[in-house]
Amino acid sequence: MDATTAAVLGGIAGMALTGLAALAVLAVRLSGRQQRRVPETMEGTSSLPAGVADVLAVLSSSGIVLDSADAVVNSSPAAVSHGLVRGGEIVHAELLAIARQVRRDGIIREAELELSRGPMGRTSLVVGARVAPLGDSHVLLLVDDRSQARRVEEIRRDFVANVSHELKTPVGGIALLAEAVLDAHDDPAAVSRFAKRMQVESARLTRLVQEIVDLSRLQVADTFKDPERVDLAAAAREAVERSRLAAEDKDIELALVTADDCMVWGEPELLTTAIRNLVGNAIAYSEAHTRVAVKVSTGAGDLVMVAVTDQGQGIAQVDQQRIFERFYRVDDARSRSTGGTGLGLAIVKHVCANHGGEVTVWSETGRGSTFTMRLPGAPLGRPRAVAARHTADVHTIPDTISAPGARAEVP
Template sequence: MGILSNKKANQADARQVDAFEIVAAQVVDVLATAGVVLDERNLVLRASPGAIQFGLVQNRHLIHSALVRLVEDARSTSGAAEQELQIEAGLQREQLWVHARAAKFGDRYVMLLVDDRTEAKRLEVTRRDFVANVSHELKTPIGAISLLTEAIAGAHDDPDTIRKFSASLQKEAARLGSLVQELMQLSRVQGANLSDTAVELDLALVINDAVDRNQVLAEQRGVKLVTSAIKGSRMVGDYEMLTTAVRNLVENAIAYSDKGSQVGIGLKEIGGVAEIAVTDSGIGISEDEQERIFERFYRVDPSRSRDTGGTGLGLSIVKHAASNHKGEVRLFSKEGVGSTFTLRLPIQNRETN
């Protein structure tokens, strides 16, 4: 009788184990995040597609020791264990930030959920750096304006000094205005929804408009603007955003060109892609700096940018504008020879009659 009772008890335990495994499988299969269920030996019984893609499991084992320790913590407590962790993933050993939570599932099992927070972490770092950079950039012209107004107030009986300081004050005010304007433009392109602003447009008109907006600056710098754009190259996009992007490229080229030189602006179509190229014969950009050239507030030549009123935001705006239109911006540059920035935009989405 005792043997039969033990046999029935073992069968009941086996059915309970099977039931837990079935439930675990059902739960993991519907998880949108990375999740795994482990038995008492820490062998993985079930892993969600996200966990496999995330690279958490190999040969039925968790491959990150930090996650294994979290699972053990969950076993030793009645509640759940959770932690923010940094782990490595992939062949490149990419650093990822994750939020991991482990909880007992029945008497023998532990369920582990891992949520990738890497992008959120990067955005947090980017936001913090951006605020710090904006504060620094605003501090310079605001400080200069404050000092200049004090100097003007103290030189009320010296007209020549007042005129000198007034000219400097206008320059700093213009720099501050330019920075605020470009910050607004950057904010606009980052949060743009093209479904609200996209229209069918002619890229030749975009280029002509961008060149016109830079004509006064080019004359002041003694730089000639030469345009060569095919007509009839049309696409659906945000006219003002694209015009601003091209204007920024032309303005940059003018700022880094010597007096008497010229800046070329061309447009051509290659395989369903419109290419707007802006070429200068300026100082060029080193290979090391080319990787950072599209970062916000980054300047190839800070002293020259200060002289020209550059904010270091123009190329970042161009990059976002290109991305919003499913395109890209490429750079070819050689020190002492010049640079060519090419805005590449797919035009397969243009409307047809």
């Protein structure tokens, strides 16, 4: 083979290798693009401006692109999960109407809408919609769920209105009683009677203001700066002691069952207040000559539990989901007669939540109620087995609060 032939064959081989290398590079690039490409939810997305599909795929809010025929050519996952897009179409006529207006005049529009969550239309979804033209033939809708913000605002308004209403009652009562005292200044018996009523209303007002302050502080502070190890059994004993007079006034027996190593992290006073609220509720809604029992125990997963059981009238199922709301009363007339503020259980709920726990209720009409606080424990070591020490009256404590290895006390 002469030199010229060899050179020609070498050039052809070099060109072939170069072509193969180029094809390989092109294949790698196409593969990378294919992997990065966002799956198209509808046909026709190829006519969208470049990058729109990529942006929609990463949106946390609902993004929807409509073509000139009002068909959904692309949408974000949130738009589907919120029920705004179904079967390639926008579900809600309100959004579609705004999109058509924007397509006609090309003006960007914003609106807050209340949309039904499903075909039954029983619940609503509050959204903020921003609609803008996208290219020559498409319209882009960006929809944010504002339902939670709306609920928070409604709760705030309700809270302010309820506080104003609740404060008017004792303040108005004190004002009327003060006028009565002035009118009866020459009647010592009447003055004494009105003065006692003023003390009652003043105490109620003080309690209401204090509970409002406590609840506001709990809602602002999700955690505690300097938590300490708290003996929940000691907190329960303190709560029972503070409730003793109220129980004696109705001839209600208080029974306490405690276990060792019931330690949690938190604020002692708040935990005592929460337990006292549960005991106070049990006393207020129990008939005379009955029993209220408090049990402090440990459970699985290092949980520490406080259960307060009464023998009252019980709570209807329809009310059990709302009794932890602020100012909610099952029996408004009876709550006012007992001096209840409607904030006690809301405070218990927030105390438990701020300590990483929860409060639940079991109740049946005519069979009483059991409120249970569950909090994460803070044990130093494994719980010790302790022999039970019973008093003469422990056998009458309801079965729901008696447990082996627990220590029972009847204050």
